Amino acid sequence: MTGPARLLALPLVAIVLVAGVIGVQLAHGGGTYEPLRPADACVERTVTSQVDGIEGLTERLVLLGVSDAACALGVSREALTLELAQSGDRTSAEIDALRDGLRSAVGRMKADGTLPRASALTDEALDSADLNGLLERVIRAVPDSVIDKALSTDDVLLRAIDDLDLRDLLANLDDQGDLEQQVEAAVTGAVKDALEARVRGLM
Amino acid sequence: MRRAVGPLLAVTVAMVLADSAVVTLALPDILQNLDASVGEVAWVLIAYNLVLGLSAVPAAAGLTRGQPRVVTAAGIALFAGSSAWCALADSIEVLIVARCLQAIGGALALVGSLELLVEERGERRGLGVWVTAGVVGTAAGPVAGGLLTQAISWQAIFVVQVPFAALAVPAALAVRAAPLRDPDRHRPAVRANLTLALLSAALTAALFLVVLLLVEGWGRSPATAALTVSVVAAAALVAGPLAHLLRPPPQVEIAAGCFLVAGGLAGLALLPSSDLAWTIAPQALVGLGLGLTVDRLTSQAMQMRLPRARHAGWTIGARHLGVVAGLAILTPVFTADLQDAQAPAEEAITALVLDAPLPPQDKIAVAKALGAALAGERGQVPDLSRAFATLDLDADRRPAAARLERDLDAQLERAATRAFRDSFLIGAALALLALLTLVPVRRRRTT
Numbered sequence: 061m062t063g064p065a066r067l068l069a070l071p072l073v074a075i076v077l078v079a080g081v082i083g084v085q086l087a088h089g090g091g092t093y094e095p096l097r098p099a100d101a102c103v104e105r106t107v108t109s110q111v112d113g114i115e116g117l118t119e120r121l122v123l124l125g126v127s128d129a130a131c132a133l134g135v136s137r138e139a140l141t142l143e144l145a146q147s148g149d150r151t152s153a154e155i156d157a158l159r160d161g162l163r164s165a166v167g168r169m170k171a172d173g174t175l176p177r178a179s180a181l182t183d184e185a186l187d188s189a190d191l192n193g194l195l196e197r198v199i200r201a202v203p204d205s206v207i208d209k210a211l212s213t214d215d216v217l218l219r220a221i222d223d224l225d226l227r228d229l230l231a232n233l234d235d236q237g238d239l240e241q242q243v244e245a246a247v248t249g250a251v252k253d254a255l256e257a258r259v260r261g262l263m
Numbered sequence: 264m265r266r267a268v269g270p271l272l273a274v275t276v277a278m279v280l281a282d283s284a285v286v287t288l289a290l291p292d293i294l295q296n297l298d299a300s301v302g303e304v305a306w307v308l309i310a311y312n313l314v315l316g317l318s319a320v321p322a323a324a325g326l327t328r329g330q331p332r333v334v335t336a337a338g339i340a341l342f343a344g345s346s347a348w349c350a351l352a353d354s355i356e357v358l359i360v361a362r363c364l365q366a367i368g369g370a371l372a373l374v375g376s377l378e379l380l381v382e383e384r385g386e387r388r389g390l391g392v393w394v395t396a397g398v399v400g401t402a403a404g405p406v407a408g409g410l411l412t413q414a415i416s417w418q419a420i421f422v423v424q425v426p427f428a429a430l431a432v433p434a435a436l437a438v439r440a441a442p443l444r445d446p447d448r449h450r451p452a453v454r455a456n457l458t459l460a461l462l463s464a465a466l467t468a469a470l471f472l473v474v475l476l477l478v479e480g481w482g483r484s485p486a487t488a489a490l491t492v493s494v495v496a497a498a499a500l501v502a503g504p505l506a507h508l509l510r511p512p513p514q515v516e517i518a519a520g521c522f523l524v525a526g527g528l529a530g531l532a533l534l535p536s537s538d539l540a541w542t543i544a545p546q547a548l549v550g551l552g553l554g555l556t557v558d559r560l561t562s563q564a565m566q567m568r569l570p571r572a573r574h575a576g577w578t579i580g581a582r583h584l585g586v587v588a589g590l591a592i593l594t595p596v597f598t599a600d601l602q603d604a605q606a607p608a609e610e611a612i613t614a615l616v617l618d619a620p621l622p623p624q625d626k627i628a629v630a631k632a633l634g635a636a637l638a639g640e641r642g643q644v645p646d647l648s649r650a651f652a653t654l655d656l657d658a659d660r661r662p663a664a665a666r667l668e669r670d671l672d673a674q675l676e677r678a679a680t681r682a683f684r685d686s687f688l689i690g691a692a693l694a695l696l697a698l699l700t701l702v703p704v705r706r707r708r709t710t
Contacts, residue, residue, distance in 0.1 A: 070511040070555075074519040077551075078526030081544045082533060088541075090533035095604070095678045096611040111622045119623040138613035145634070 098136035101127050113184045117176060118243075121165045121217070128161030129154070144230055155226050162221045170214045178211040179204035185247070211254050219250035269383055271427070271434040272376040273392050275339055277400030278424050279369035281407060283312055283586060284470045288409035288478060288485040289417035296417065299355035301598070308471070309590055310359045314366035316583030322370035323576035330442060331378045331572075336435040338371020343428035350421035372431075373579055374572040379438040381571065390565065393575075394558045401466075402496035402553060405474050409489025448569045451577040454700060455564035459578060460585035461697035462521060462556055467589030468528055468690025469495065469549040472597065472683055473542065480679025481537045482646065482672070491539050495550035502554025513559055518701050520555030523548045525694035532687035537676035552694070557582075589693065593686045600682040608678035609637070612671050619667045621660060628654055629667065647671050 082090075099105065107123045109116035130140040133153065144154075169175040182204075186196055223246040232242070286293065286307055294304045326334050345364035352358035381389035411419040470492075477488035506516050530545030561578050568574040616630055632650035651668045 066510050067512065067515055069509040070506070070515060070519040071522070073505075073509070074522050074526070077548060078523065078530075081530045081548060082526065084544075085530055085533045085535050085541065088535035090530075090535040093535055093537075093677055094681045095607045095674050096614060097607070098610045098614055109623070110620055115623055123617065136610060138610040138617070141613050141617065142609060145630070 098138045101130035101135070101137045101140075114181055117181070120169065120174070121162060124165035124168060125158065125162035128164050129157035130161075132157040132160065145233065147231075150227055150230055155230075158226055159221060159224075163218060166214050166217045166221070175213050175217075177204070177208045178213050178216065179207040181213070182207055211251065215257075216247070216250045216254050219253050220246040223249050223253075267430075268434045268437055269380065269392065271431040272380055272383075273396040274427050275342075275372050275431040276376050276393055276396040277403070278427060279315075279342065279373050280397045280400035281404030282365065282369065282424075283315070283401065283583060284308075284404040285408035285420055286417070287405050287471050287474045288488055289412040289420055290475075291478060292412055292417045292485075293355075293358070297352070297355045297358065303355045303359075305590070305594060306359050307355075307362055309587060311362045311366045311369075312583040312586040312590070314363045315370050316580045316585075316587060318367050318370040319374065319579035319583070320573065320576035322367075323374045323570070323572040325371065326374055326378065326572045327442070327570065331375055331382075331440040332435050332438050334371060335375025335379055336432045338368045338373075338375055339428050339431045339435055341365075341368030342372050343425050343432070344368075346421045346424045346428065350418040350425075370576075370579065372428075374575050375435065377575045378572055379435055379440055382438055382440040390562065390571075394561045397561065398499060398554065398558050399496070401470070401557070402499045402550065403493075405470055406489045406493045406496060409474065409485040409492070413484055413486035413489070449567075449574070451574060452564040452568065455560050456577050456581035458517065458521070458697045458700045459557070459560045459564065460581040460588065461693055461700065462524065462560070463582045463585030464589030464592065465524055465528065465690045465693035465697060466549070466553060467586050468593055468687055468693075469524070469531070469546065469553075471590070472593065472686055472690070473531065473546065475597075476679065476683045477539070477542075480683065481676050483539070487539070491542060492546065494543050494546040495553065498547040498550025499554035502551050505551070506555060513563065514701055517556050517559050517563075518698055520552040520559070521694050521698035521701070523552030523555065525552075525691040525698065527552060528687050528691035528694060532684045532691065534680055537673070537680060556697075589690070592693075593689060596689060597683055597686040600685055601679070604678040604682040608675055611674040611678070615667060615670050615674065620663045621667070625654075625656055625660055625664070628656075629664070633671075645675070647675070 085091075105127060107120045109119045111119070126140055126144075127137045130137045133140060135143075140154075144150075144158075166175070182199070186199060220243075224242065229242050290304050290307065293299065293307060294301065297304075322338070328334075342365055345361050345368055348361040349358055349365060352361055377390070377393045380393050383389060384392060408420050411417075411423065473492055474488050477483045477491055478485055483491070502520070511519065527545045527548030527550075530548060531542065534541050534545075564578045564581075565571065565574045612633065616626055616633070619626060619629070621629070629650075632653050633647065636645050636647060636650035647668060651664060654664065656664050
């Protein structure tokens, strides 16, 4: 091997090897292998649920509501979820954003036709409600059309959201029983208020 | 006995240098077993390298004051005894003290073995065996430590060294070496030792951080990690034949080696996924660079310089203080990056759980189990499999949960890989800095 060849051969081999390895890695996404970045909370997303009925409706409402609240607060949906999962006091801004978010979620679901009619939720609501047997049978006998005329789902939900003590609710996220009790009380109250308003309207 | 002297001394040299990185894969086990913190357990590595680096030159001076074979045998015996003590340590403090003693014994064993090998094999071959044993030990240390930890326990790393070192004691005593009378004729080779120190700091990223990434970041077993990083040792062996084939001048060989180490570390910073196969080529580059540089630089720093043991002490000092500098630079960077990686990883996990095709009650159960798993980790990458194992899900929901677990693990692997990126890039920069030290400096002529 000649002098210049001896001088250049190994450096050239090294350059080719390094360039080859780094080139192949970059071509396969090297440098961008990072954790998933949270989506912009202000960009509208499609939300689905694996279950039907009240549970599915609640899940979709909460997911849309949290996204909307996160957008208003200028954080990601995930950051707000993690924040809400922590124990501690909530700021008024968080509570207001969450209530507004849930309200706008109801509006969005009504607008895109994904909000079920009240009659579709009655049987399930009656199953979980602690009602007098006779009263329960009477309500079950009421035709769906009458229920849907008397109660509109969005009206009930908006009243329930307004009635909910979100600060107290968020402080007790770990207590499933307490959580269900609070939501049930708010929904029952909302149904009562909606019916009263309806009757007052008829009068 | 006489035929076994050379191999036993070479094995001792390899063991002492392997000990620099041998416990890397055992650190998680030591942390758990001795109930230590991450900061304390890092000192198992740092203490050994620091004491070895600082005591190498004094050890060489000590060699001239007594019979080389006796001093060497005493050093090897101290190394053997303190290795046994390391295995018996029942607290992190005891382990760190034992590691310091092991390093002092190791320093005496290293410089003494060089003199005895030269006495046995002659200047050229003796130095060659000493340098090669050192390179093999450095490259094979993490592999051996990982395999022993996985197969037996972290204590086994120290136990297996004891019989080899014990056998090397009579082997050292069997060499008839005259007392060293060489005066300080030559100055230390500053440039070669500086390059060696910078390169050792860079290699810290490859030898320590890769195994941490594989075991802690990607959740691979120590044995798998050991086999994966063995690429470095295998590639280092190819370096010799490659240099022989292309016959570059020594400085060109070292420069190309530094560039390969820098390129390999940059490759490790740009991994496209957590598939082990992607680590092979960058590690091979690092191994090739290691093989081209370390033995050549060590020879350059020692050849034709007397007293030999003193200059060996300088190279050992440069290498191990380089390792300590590497650890001192890289440890805070990657621990801070791991900390910073926590928030994006948690957000990614939250996004996947929120959007998982599971009923709300199952999502809540998953979130609670994950929360408990994350809270239980002490600044380490969490093991999510335990959280999923505690879930009581319907049979038809299990495939979706299994898919979610895989996706979450992938997010953690992405976060961990990203957290190591800066450290690998700093390692690459250190290797390039080592390359810069090779640029000839022209002295201005005074007229």
